[in-house]
Amino acid sequence: MEPFEFTPERLAQFHELLTHYPEEHARAAMLPTLHLAQEQNGYISQAVQTYVAGLLGVSEAQVLDVVTFYPMFFDAPVGKHIVRVCKTLPCDLCGCGEIIEHLKERLEVDFDETTEDGNITLLSSECLAACDQAPVIMINDDLHGRLTPERVDELMDALE
């Protein structure tokens, strides 16, 4: 098992985070701490769970419980880039079907799969609260709207 601990900068960030919550409720820092850990490690491995449980003084089961509940936490390795495609009604009305098909074909993956070179993980997403720009995708932290297959190709080219 690959061991895990925060870099000194992230550890400092973690200690700052703790000050946001009442002392006896360190567990409240769970989501932000997991976000930090995922930022560093790419996904929430078993070692990360053990480490975070230790930091927050909770059981590993309590960490696992959270990791499995929230779609944004990955419990297995993912690609270098995360592409999320919105598929909820307003995007569907505006043609996200075509975008999804195009992405799957181009990347040769289905949803929840990673390209063979480990570069891109394709995920579906529920409404990203940007329906005025439908159809939309998120690439890592950035939102892109009013997509066409051509625009998708440009965006994917930039990731390769």
Add this chain to the structure above:
Amino acid sequence: MGKPKERRILYENIDTPDMHTLDVYRQHGGYASLEKLFDMDAEQLLNEVRDSGLRGRGGAGVSAGFKWNLMGKGEPKYLIANADESEPGTFSNRYILQHKPHMLIEGMIIAAWSLGIHKAYVYIRGEFTLGKKRLDAAIQEAYAAGILGESVAGHDFALDIYTHAGAGAYICGEETGLIESLEGKRGQPRVKPPFFPAAIGVFMQPTMVHNVETLSNLPYIISNGTEWYQSLGAVYKDTPRGVDPMNTGTKLYCVSGHVEKPGVYEVEMGLTVRELVELAGGVRGGNEVKAVIPGGSSAPVLTPYELDVPVDFTCLQMAKTMLGSGGIIVMDETTCTVRALENLMDFYAHESCGQCTPCRVGTPWTRDIVARIEAGKGRPGDVDHLIEVANNVANIDTFTWNTICVFGIAVSWPAVSFARKFRPEFEAHIEQGKCVILPVSEAVAPPEENYAWPQELPELERKPTWDY
């Protein structure tokens, strides 16, 4: 009579470059309310907010003053801004966070001072990366300028605001699910009673939860006064009260789907569905409207017969639907209503937190029936079956639910309303064993037949401010 027009208050200057910075926000009158705020005490403020008629913009439409009045007395108390914005079709909070985050901070200061709160959180959906970055920066600026911290704007009042990112679960928008999530657990809603947040909220302390838009109204109410705020909103011909006190203010309507110019439109409450669609450039390509969801995906759908319903709390309730989050999803004649419902049911089946059986089992079950109808494998009787299953999660006719939270209602409302109102299209799928898109006139069940169409709506008085 001219065309309806926007009335920007919250969204005023939202497109101004660098509006997310303190300097530019201040240049446009930002934080002016703080000059009046600290001369007013808690009781005065509670009265102001109650009298303004402000109702929650997060979905349930509870009067803000009413909720403030219920706030528990225990210490410490907490304030939470609900920035989870996940209701499909809703996107107005996103632009406040990205372009006018100081307005939210100003609103939170007002709520905190009024309720004696010194610690506040903004629960922001995990995907709002830019919004969180902008809000974090704005909070830093506010601390540096002495607007937050030990002494807010030089007054003997301390307030800290922290942002807290979610991680992609819709149910964390429900206030008690949000609170569980904020405490570092799965976002599973709590049983109400006893867990009304105002009484027992985060860390088991009294907690005020408000939507971002609700809080963003406060600076304008305090700066311009209650009377001014009361003058905004729906006016009915048959009320002696002028502006209807239940529907005051502007609303950020999010118009999406098959319109020419999708976007956020801020107008005084009371425009009709038809007028709002017009405001958003009309239906794309001059097509015919087939269906409109008026208040986010959970709100019962409206048919072309119902487009003259004013989009406010009262009238939508009379039309057996709701203003909800103000997300207006427009579907034109090319839409298959069965497919549209299948899409929504997929969403709900995916987002059920799984805590109660009727919802955990009933939601995917409902989805499966719709999916099979759409796939041409529907059986005779499936439409009634669908309605029955959905109504067993939560009954939309008696407005009772067999679930812990009203997610149950959010499932059965769209399910039953689509199935009843577009029954001919659903039946055609079953009869022909394939997806068939009927012309609008044939797809819709006539209102008298089987759904509670509002026979009498209050007639609206035209206000000069509504017209060009």
